[in-house]
Amino acid sequence: MPQQPSVSRPYPRTISAAGTHELVIKKSRFLCTLERAATEDEARAAIEAVRKRHWDANHNCSAYRVGPEGRFQRTSDDGEPAGTAGVPMLAVLTKRDLTDTVAIVTRWFGGVLLGAGRLIRAYGQAVSQAVDAVGIVERRPVALVAVDVDYSDAGRLENALRTTDFQLGPVRHGAQATYEVHLNDEDVPAFERWLAETTNGRCQARVEGYVEVEVPVASSGEE
Numbered sequence: 001m002p003q004q005p006s007v008s009r010p011y012p013r014t015i016s017a018a019g020t021h022e023l024v025i026k027k028s029r030f031l032c033t034l035e036r037a038a039t040e041d042e043a044r045a046a047i048e049a050v051r052k053r054h055w056d057a058n059h060n061c062s063a064y065r066v067g068p069e070g071r072f073q074r075t076s077d078d079g080e081p082a083g084t085a086g087v088p089m090l091a092v093l094t095k096r097d098l099t100d101t102v103a104i105v106t107r108w109f110g111g112v113l114l115g116a117g118r119l120i121r122a123y124g125q126a127v128s129q130a131v132d133a134v135g136i137v138e139r140r141p142v143a144l145v146a147v148d149v150d151y152s153d154a155g156r157l158e159n160a161l162r163t164t165d166f167q168l169g170p171v172r173h174g175a176q177a178t179y180e181v182h183l184n185d186e187d188v189p190a191f192e193r194w195l196a197e198t199t200n201g202r203c204q205a206r207v208e209g210y211v212e213v214e215v216p217v218a219s220s221g222e223e
Helices: 040-053 086-095 115-134 151-162 185-198
Strands: 013-015 019-025 028-036 059-066 072-076 101-108 136-149 167-173 177-183 205-217
Touching (some): 028 115, 040 059, 040 072, 072 086, 086 101, 086 115, 136 151, 136 185, 151 177, 177 185, 177 205, 185 205
Antiparallel strands (some): 013 136, 059 101, 136 177, 136 205, 167 177
16 A cells, blocks of 8 residues: 655645625724735735735735645735734634635725724734634545446446445546545545445455545634
């Protein structure tokens, strides 16, 4: 069996998808936009896109963490008092242990001054609520198990697979149909037994390597 790649714990986490969330505090609108980014260039491009889209806003503040363990980080207060926007935004991403994530909070001033303390809470809250809204996933390596089956039996096997909790991946087509199943290492023996019983021993499973899958995780709640 191919050796499972070494992974630091906890597993890398990121947002489940891009999204937005808005809140209003003392007539000021705070719109948080979350995007995925694999590199700093992608993060900067995401920030610039939001700045262009919301050119009429008073501020487009930002924070990002990208790379292994969020190695590359940067914040911008974009005209807000120093330390009142980008830093609390980054603090949320860090506390949630998110990487490859960009947060941009767009503010339209409502005419009421908030003060440094309220600004810090507002920007942090905007990001926290946005993360809760889109959700978090962990990236975990799982075994890629392949099963070759004659086309005459492929439909029955696929139907049987879909009634189980085994995660069915892509189907490859060649001389035979090849079904990919994604499994944790400890579940491989159980799958092999199920496969032998279901196909009367006509099909066998082989581990071809490992792939990364995204698994939803529970929210940690408000910061």
